[in-house]
Amino acid sequence: xxxxxxxxxxxxxxxxxxxxxxxxxxxxxxxxxxxxxxxxxxxxxxxxxxxxxxxxxxxxxxxxxxxxxxxxxxxxxxxxxxxxxxxxxxxxxxxxxxxxxxxxxxxxxxxxxxxxxxxxxxxxxxxxxxxxxxxxxxxxxxxxxxxxxxxxxxxxxxxxxxxxxxxxxxxxxxxxxxxxxxxxxxxxxxxxxxxxxxxxxxxxxxxxxxxxxxxxxxxxxxxxxxxxxxxxxxxxxxxxxxxxxxxxxxxxxxxxxxxxxxxxxxxxxxxxxxxxxxxxxxxxxxxxxxxxxxxxxxxxxxxxxxxxxxxxxxxxxxxxxxxxxxxxxxxxxxxxxxxxxxxxxxxxxxxxxxxxxxxxxxxxxxxxxxxxxxxxxxxxxxxxxxxxxxxxxxxxxxxxxxxxxxxxxxxxxxxxxxxxxxxxxxxxxxxxxxxxxxxxxxxxxxxxxxxxxxxxxxxxxxxxxxxxxxxxxxxxxxxxxxxxxxxxxxxxxxxxxxxxxxxxxxxxxxxxxxxxxxxxxxxxxxxxxxxxxxxxxxxxxxxxxxxxxxxxxxxxxxxxxxxxxxxxxxxxxxxxxxxxxxxxxxxxxxxxxxxxxxxxx
Numbered sequence: 067x068x069x070x071x072x073x074x075x076x077x078x079x080x081x082x083x084x085x086x087x088x089x090x091x092x093x094x095x096x097x098x099x100x101x102x103x104x105x106x107x108x109x110x111x112x113x114x115x116x117x118x119x120x121x122x123x124x125x126x127x128x129x130x131x132x133x134x135x136x137x138x139x140x141x142x143x144x145x146x147x148x149x150x151x152x153x154x155x156x157x158x159x160x161x162x163x164x165x166x167x168x169x170x171x172x173x174x175x176x177x178x179x180x181x182x183x184x185x186x187x188x189x190x191x192x193x194x195x196x197x198x199x200x201x202x203x204x205x206x207x208x209x210x211x212x213x214x215x216x217x218x219x220x221x222x223x224x225x226x227x228x229x230x231x232x233x234x235x236x237x238x239x240x241x242x243x244x245x246x247x248x249x250x251x252x253x254x255x256x257x258x259x260x261x262x263x264x265x266x267x268x269x270x271x272x273x274x275x276x277x278x279x280x281x282x283x284x285x286x287x288x289x290x291x292x293x294x295x296x297x298x299x300x301x302x303x304x305x306x307x308x309x310x311x312x313x314x315x316x317x318x319x320x321x322x323x324x325x326x327x328x329x330x331x332x333x334x335x336x337x338x339x340x341x342x343x344x345x346x347x348x349x350x351x352x353x354x355x356x357x358x359x360x361x362x363x364x365x366x367x368x369x370x371x372x373x374x375x376x377x378x379x380x381x382x383x384x385x386x387x388x389x390x391x392x393x394x395x396x397x398x399x400x401x402x403x404x405x406x407x408x409x410x411x412x413x414x415x416x417x418x419x420x421x422x423x424x425x426x427x428x429x430x431x432x433x434x435x436x437x438x439x440x441x442x443x444x445x446x447x448x449x450x451x452x453x454x455x456x457x458x459x460x461x462x463x464x465x466x467x468x469x470x471x472x473x474x475x476x477x478x479x480x481x482x483x484x485x486x487x488x489x490x491x492x493x494x495x496x497x498x499x500x501x502x503x504x505x506x507x508x509x510x511x512x513x514x515x516x517x518x519x520x521x522x523x524x525x526x527x528x529x530x531x532x533x534x535x536x537x538x539x540x541x542x543x544x545x546x547x548x549x550x551x552x553x554x555x556x557x558x559x560x561x562x563x564x565x566x567x568x569x570x571x572x573x574x575x576x577x578x579x580x581x582x583x584x585x586x587x588x589x590x591x592x593x594x595x596x597x598x599x600x601x602x603x604x605x606x607x608x609x610x611x612x613x614x615x616x617x618x619x620x621x622x623x624x625x626x627x628x629x630x631x632x633x634x635x636x637x638x639x640x641x642x643x644x645x646x647x648x649x650x651x652x653x654x655x656x657x658x659x660x661x662x663x664x665x666x667x
Contacts, residue, residue: 295344313341
C-alpha cells in the first residue's frame, strides 16, 4: 500500500509538471498581424470627438472615464503590428504642437493640445538584450493603438475649464531638469489656468496648478489628475506579481487586477496622503496628490468599441476663488522604472506615504528587501549580480551552518546504521509492528533522529521564495548578465542540448527547453541525494532517485539567477556533507568506512 501511494504521488507530480509546461506554452500570444480594419483604425487622426475629455458634468466628480479612440489593440509579436504601431505614434506626435522633454534618463514630449503627458521614452532601458534594441516607450499618444497618458486639470460648474481640445501656451520650448515650463490658458470669463511643470533628474514630474481669477465673479474649482490607459496590456499573469491598478490610501495598499476592474467598473475611496497609479512588472505611472490634504480617488474602466479604457484619478478639495485672488495646489506624477532605492528615496525625501509598496516585495518582505539590498551592495564591488548571488549563497550557508552541521551528522549516523536497518527489515518483514518497535529502540540506543535531515530545508524555504521574488520582480535583475551564455539572470537559461545548444535552428517544445544550468542543478541534486541515507526499500530508493530529473524539468523555465543559486547551494551542501561523512567514518555507499581508523567521532 505504501509503494502504491508513493507511485501515485510521483505520477501526479509528473502529470502536474507536464500539464503546467503545456499550459504555460498555450498562454503565449499568437504571432498575428493587424487586419486591414485595424491598420485603417491605427491611422485615425487624433483630436477627433473620440478624444478623451474630463467634462464638468458635476463639481463633485472629476468626470466620467474618457472615451477610447476608435482603434483596436494589435496582438504583440507580429512584425507588421510593431511597424503599424510605430507609424501611428509618429503620425500622432506630428498632429499636435508639443513641448519637448529632455533629460539624461527620459525623453519625449507633452502635447500642448490638452496638456497631456503622452510621449515618454526611458533612455536607460531597452526592450530586449539584443544589440540595437529600442528603448522602452512608457507613454503613448492618441493615434497609437493603445494610448497611455496622464494629465492634470480642473472641473467647475461656475466657469469653463480647460479640456482635451484646449491649446495651451508654453513659456519655454523644452522641459528639462533645470528648466521648468509654465503652461497657461485663459477662458472668456477672465479666469486664467496655469500649470507650472518641473522634472527632476530621474522620473518625477512636479505639477503646480494655479487658477488666477481675473474676472468679475467668484468661481469654485476642483483640481484633478488622471492616468488613462486604453487596452489591456500583455501581463505576466503570475500569482506572485501584481500588474494593474494600485494605490495607497490612508497608509494601506490596494491592488486591483485588470479583470477585477472590468467586473466592478468603478472603485472609489477618500484618503489623505498616499498615491494612485498603474503598474507593470518593471514600470510605474503614479499620481501623487498633496500629501497634507484629502483627495477623492477612483479606479474605473469603460468598455468602448470592444476596448477597455482603464483610468485612475484623484480630485482635490474645492477651491473658492474670488475676483483678484489665486488658488493653487501641488501634485506630482511619477513615470518610469521601479528602481528600488529611487522609489524609497522618493518616499523619504518627498514624504510620499508608503511609496515603496510600488514594488511588489511579497509576503516575505522582511526577507526579500534585505536579500535584495545585500545583492545590490555586493554588486557594487563585485561588478556582477550573478557573483553576488553566489556570495549571498555562501553567507546563507554560513548562517545555517550549525543547523545543517547537526543535521548532516545525524544523516551520517543514519547512513552508518543502514546495514542494521536492513537486517531488522529482513528479520521482521512479516511483523511491521515489531519492526517499528525494534527500529525505534535502535534509534534511541544509537541517539539517531531520522527526521533531522529535514531541518536544514525548512528555514531555507522562505529564503528561496524571497530570492525568487527578488530575481523575478526587481528591475535591477532585468537584463543583468552573468558569464558565458547567461545574458539575463531574470530569464530562463536559453541553451538546451535538444537543439545542440543553438547549433540547430530549431526551438524545442516548452517541456524540452531545458537549459544547461537546470541540468547542472539536477546533477548536483542527484549527487547530494546519493550522500543521504537511501530508503531501505529498493523500489522507493529508485523512485526517489527520479526526483532530481523531475526538479530539472520543473525549474527549467525558472529565472537563471534562481537556478544558479540552487545549483551552487547544492554544491556547497555536497561538499559540507562529504566532509562530515568522512569525519564520521561513513563511506559514501553507506555503512562503516573501510578504514575505521580514520573515524574521528
